[in-house]
Amino acid sequence: MKVKNLKNKKTNSIIISAVLLVFAFTFLIGNNASAEGIYTFSDGNSEKNIAFSNRQGNEGEQCEIVYITLPSKNSVSTVNMDISGDIQQNTLDLVFLIDTSGSMDAEWNNVCTYKDNIINTLEAKDGVNIQATVYGLGKTRSCATEKTSCSGGEEGWMEGIIWASENYGWRQTAIRAILAISDANNNSSLKAETFRIAKENNVIIYGLFSYDSHEIDPKDDMEKISKETNGYAVEFKNYKDLEVIMGDAANKALSGLSLKVDGTEVWGHLEKIMNKQSVGGVESSAFVKALNDYSAQKCNGKYPCNVPIEICSSKPVEGDLTLSHLRISMTPVIFGPCQNLVPCKDDCKLSDIFVMIQNIVNCLVFISVNICLLFIVIGGLLYIFSLGNPENLTKAKNTILWALGGLALVFLAWLIVNTVMQFMGVGGGFLMWSSVG
Numbered sequence: 256m257k258v259k260n261l262k263n264k265k266t267n268s269i270i271i272s273a274v275l276l277v278f279a280f281t282f283l284i285g286n287n288a289s290a291e292g293i294y295t296f297s298d299g300n301s302e303k304n305i306a307f308s309n310r311q312g313n314e315g316e317q318c319e320i321v322y323i324t325l326p327s328k329n330s331v332s333t334v335n336m337d338i339s340g341d342i343q344q345n346t347l348d349l350v351f352l353i354d355t356s357g358s359m360d361a362e363w364n365n366v367c368t369y370k371d372n373i374i375n376t377l378e379a380k381d382g383v384n385i386q387a388t389v390y391g392l393g394k395t396r397s398c399a400t401e402k403t404s405c406s407g408g409e410e411g412w413m414e415g416i417i418w419a420s421e422n423y424g425w426r427q428t429a430i431r432a433i434l435a436i437s438d439a440n441n442n443s444s445l446k447a448e449t450f451r452i453a454k455e456n457n458v459i460i461y462g463l464f465s466y467d468s469h470e471i472d473p474k475d476d477m478e479k480i481s482k483e484t485n486g487y488a489v490e491f492k493n494y495k496d497l498e499v500i501m502g503d504a505a506n507k508a509l510s511g512l513s514l515k516v517d518g519t520e521v522w523g524h525l526e527k528i529m530n531k532q533s534v535g536g537v538e539s540s541a542f543v544k545a546l547n548d549y550s551a552q553k554c555n556g557k558y559p560c561n562v563p564i565e566i567c568s569s570k571p572v573e574g575d576l577t578l579s580h581l582r583i584s585m586t587p588v589i590f591g592p593c594q595n596l597v598p599c600k601d602d603c604k605l606s607d608i609f610v611m612i613q614n615i616v617n618c619l620v621f622i623s624v625n626i627c628l629l630f631i632v633i634g635g636l637l638y639i640f641s642l643g644n645p646e647n648l649t650k651a652k653n654t655i656l657w658a659l660g661g662l663a664l665v666f667l668a669w670l671i672v673n674t675v676m677q678f679m680g681v682g683g684g685f686l687m688w689s690s691v692g
Contacts, residue, residue: 303578305340305566318515318567321578324559329585331546335535338512338566340576346429347508349374349387349501352403352415354437355396358467362436362491367398369494370501377505385505386426390415392437410439412473413449416480420456430508431458434500436491438465440473450483459507461500462488515565516545517553535582546583555610556617616672623665630658 303321325331351366353359366389374385391399393409404422407414412435425431433453453460462477477488485507489496514522514534521542522534536542546562554560566576634654641647 303581305576305578307568307574307576316567316569318565320563320565322561323564323581323583324561325546325550325554325583325585326559327585328550328554328556328558330538331543331550331583332538332586333535333584334542334546334582335533336581337579338514338532338534338576339579340574345382345508346384346426347386347505348423348425348429348431349385349504350419350423350431350433351387351389352412352419352433352435353389353391353396353399354412354439355391355394355399355402355409356439356467358438359436359465362438362463362465363397365491365494365497366436369497370398373494373498373501377502381505381509383505383508386429388423390419407442410437410441412437413442413445413476413480416449416458416460417445417452420452420458425456430504431456432461432486432504432507433458434461434463434497434504435477436463436465437473438467440471440476443476446476446480450480453480453484458484459486459504460484461486461504463491463496463500464488465491509569511569513567513569514542515567516542517549517563518565519545519548521545556614616669620665620669624662627658627661627665630654630661634658 303323305319305321307317307319351370353363353366370387370389374387377383378385389399390401390403391397391409392403392405392407392411392415394402403415403418405411405414405418416433416435419433420431423431450460460477460481460483462473462481464473464477466472474488474490481488487500487503489500491497511523513520519541521536521540534542538544549562550560564578566578631654634651637647637651637654641651
């Protein structure tokens with residue numbers, strides 16, 4: 256009879272211990288449930304559309320923002336997405352303003368002979384769409400489209416710049432460039448007005464000057480006006496000088512796209528997007544690093560966390576892009592609650608102190624809970640291997656009871672701290688402690 260009772264006790268001990276072990280490991284796994292790799296379309300949407308508006312101007316960047324959602328504090332290991340669509344970019348409007356006096360025959364021959372070949376080469380090499388118009392100052396000559404509508408005469412290149420800047424039919428998304436070609440400086444008093452009008456209309460000025468012994472050469476004024484508008488001036492000796500300046504203007508029209516995470520560039524593409532472009536990287540890439548940095552510094556431990564993703568163009572663009580097939584792989588963060596306890600670096604504010612306190616409390620709770628669960632497992636093992644020994648059974652029970660008591664104290668302490676934190680602010684829609692700044 257005693258043997259039978261002893262066997263029943265052993266059987267019950269094994270069953271109870273097994274239940275305790277399952278219970279403990281369930282908590283342990285649950286506490287690190289996010290340790291499994293996560294594959295997600297961030298907030299569940301596979302496509303995000305970006306519509307670039309039609310904007311004018313050559314300076315600054317044009318950016319559109321979408322958001323992706325990090326579901327947990329786990330570390331991002333890889334991220335991939337596709338960018339597709341077609342936007343109108345890489346466009347250049349070139350206006351040639353050429354002195355029509357008799358001393359400019361060689362310059363006219365160079366422009367008329369080589370202009371189209373240079374344009375075709377640039378369009379084929381860089382994919383830049385170029386619209387070029389040639390005006391003769393004061394009268395029509397050779398390959399000129401028409402005379403300019405200005406009163407500067409056949410050598411009035413400053414008047415020509417003012418007229419063309421304000422009246423030429425510039426395309427809205429094009430880079431605007433004027434090539435002023437002359438061997439005379441007939442009106443220096445217009446210098447300030449010329450570059451003011453050019454800058455107001457976002458026009459880049461290039462000067463190609465020649466020398467005429469009977470005139471005051473335009474070198475100094477062309478150099479000053481060109482420099483003020485992001486261009487430059489050179490002596491026009493032959494078609495090679497024309498080729499260099501047209502190439503510089505085309506280069507300024509290359510409006511490559513870039514991808515930014517919270518203002519940090521993580522990807523750049525210098526050519527026009529055609530069909531589909533894959534973007535992403537592994538753990539060491541700038542994209543993944545930026546996502547993890549944002550999670551550590553800006554999410555403040557609150558998840559899901561929305562991360563701003565910017566698609567930017569260095570030049571004015573118009574059109575639609577689609578971000579699709581976003582895939583984020585996240586790896587285990589074994590001690591996640593104890594990582595990045597300080598929520599800021601250089602841009603800290605008062606509320607970050609309270610966030611740091613909360614992070615420390617969460618870390619201590621995480622460590623304490625795992626220690627308690629570990630002792631529950633140890634108690635369960637002692638219970639299994641006690642073999643009915645009263646002394647060992649007592650040790651096992653006490654270990655489990657103390658561990659459960661510890662868990663209760665940990666959660667009670669957390670509840671007290673959390674309640675105190677809540678009362679440090681005013682409820683009912685006013686600022687709470689985590690918003691103090």
